[in-house]
Amino acid sequence: MDRRWTDVALTAAAPVTWGTTYLVTAELLPPDRPLWAGAIRALPAGLLLLALTRRRPHGLWWGRTAVLGALNIGVFFPLLFLAAYRLPGGTAAVLGATQPLLVAVLTVALLRDRPTRPALVAAVAAPLGVALVVLRPGAGLDPLGVTAGLAGAVAMAAGLVLTRRWGRPPGVGVLAATSWQLVAGGLMIVPVAAAVEGAPPAPDGPALLGYAWLGLAGTALAYVLWFRGAARLPVSRVSVLGALSPLTAAALGWVVLGEALDPVQLTGFAVAVAAMVLAQMPDRSPRPQPAGDADSPAAALAGTSAGGVRSLPTTLAGTRQGSGRAAWWLRGQPARSRRQSSGHASAATPSGSTPAGSCAAAASGSVNRCAAAGPAAYDRSSSHRTSSAVQPRPERAAISRTSRRPTRVSSS
Template sequence: MILNRTGVLFVALAFAWGSAFSAIEIGLTTLPPILFAALRFDIAAVLFAGLVVVRELEWRPETKTDWLAIAVSGGLLVGGHFAFLFLGQSYVSSAVSAIVLSLTPIVTPPLALLLLPNQRLRAPAVAGLLVGLVGIVVIAVPGGSLDGQILGVALLFIAATVFALGSVLFERLEETLPTISVQAWAMVVGAGLLHGLSAFHPGERLATVALPSATLSALLYLGVVSTAGGFLAYFVLLERVGATELSLVNYATPVIAALVGWALLGEAITATTVLGFALIVTGFGLCKLEALWRVGGPLVGYGPQRPLLAGDDDNGSSIVVDGNAYLRDRELGLSESDHSTRVAPHGD
């Protein structure tokens, strides 16, 4: 079956984000982790700033909320998240890194419950969180040690949690800037924070002045394709298919990461890694059981057929976190609300 344009764009996005983990692996052989992440966002920040200028978008923060949105997105969604991501992947393979980060949609609901008003966490979501955590343990324990795989998985779990926390906090804000302008600011602030962390980190010293061509290629690929191109593709798809279907890209990227890591870097795909990923996907399904039923049920002739009510999107009765809409007072699930475009995509 030939894919339509939307399908091709979805596959391209999954490849751009999934292959990013192999590019990170290549660059980490030469560059210190946090500095590597900073240089990645230097490139992406320049490209996004150029896009803001070309499209003549408003870029000047005018309200306190604008500045808070920039601080949260730049400090947590970019700076904090990618610092822990690059540090964590320095201990584990690209496939393991991608799989652990796919836990992000599972740890988001508990944080939303703690920080957002009128949230409920149902039994299947609790079970999904536990199953997802078991998947992380399955991945981390075999062959691990305190200075090896377990430490790497722990850092990556923190990266996923920091991103989820940033998404929840970001959704409480009502900034006035266009989404692309916020993303550009986030990359500028995030890159600056990463450079600062790298400067004060005792192990962050660039060993060589002339970087190998493979490292430079990996850096350009991450900045141009995986970050700038991936984020733009994300926003186009978000408008076309909505947050519910697009959330599945979080579970396509680990597959791409594993295959690219195996083909390009010779990384082994172990049975325990596959089992851990299967548990994480199962946990995701339990957390999003109602949402998946609402989307998939009508496709097979079952489930709810009603359109979204006015109260499901723009009147403030739903909160969108990391592309997931948590409905106030009624149910916990996903929607295709236009507000989902306000949340920074989880592109790695």
């Protein structure tokens, strides 16, 4: 399997695992304790990874870890549970599925990168497919629940984009970076859960099994895979894979709980899955390429200005040493700078001047008149000095134009 598709498959395993949260919570966990469920899910998993890696943040990463932990865990979990309590499950899932659209906007704003066309089409099609799967007639739209659902999607999208922008400190692996975020986010949820829900629940056997699954597989493993994918794949492609979470929940409800799936829901499944596959396809639209005669070093060395005068790199090409300096100058400058400098050099030398004409002849192999002029006529102190610097020495008379004797070069 291609390495890119391996990364996609491993990243997709994270939202698939998150999709089991609905079933595990409903069947195994104590009721009406969503905040404590989020804290117990995040904090032990983060402490476990922290004990395994034994790496702590340093410097500015204390602040970055707090921001990422809040966006991905500490703020996202409470908003998610609030939306789930105030809205029907299908409505909350659709609001969460808008994350790819939010990621597309934040990618342009924060990363200065435009998502590909397939990614943009998928960002619209994936929420549509999820809506067909999970929305039922008469679904309520509580204002507070809708606000919480959208705010949670914004928090998760911002956390994903910032995770890609900031990366990780040098020498720090994905396990350590994930542990920092889980610990920071879990510590933020604990006081909120204690204030809203009181003391943590006393778990029984099924609850312990549910917490273990959500902590180890649904949090520690899933977030490691998710952040790994965010570091290796474009964030627009990663965000679309989040639609697998509600789709997995609906599929488990059909398989485990015996819930029926009508043709509309099956159509939604097909649309959402096709959108996720489309988002992983590379953009094959043609991109404008710079003209070879304007941007390539060879073309710059061989080109002339509108008045027929060779530019600075061409002047330097009269000798091996000058050609070497010209190549050095071209390698160190972008294409736009090369064009600008070429234009300045051409403008600085009159089209009828003898030195420029002699350099052109030298470049064509007729007269090696610039053999001495090239290196001395150009130095690093002025990138716009041209062959017009070729002057006769004061103690000697100027050589006539018809003379075949090469002129001397001023070393100033």
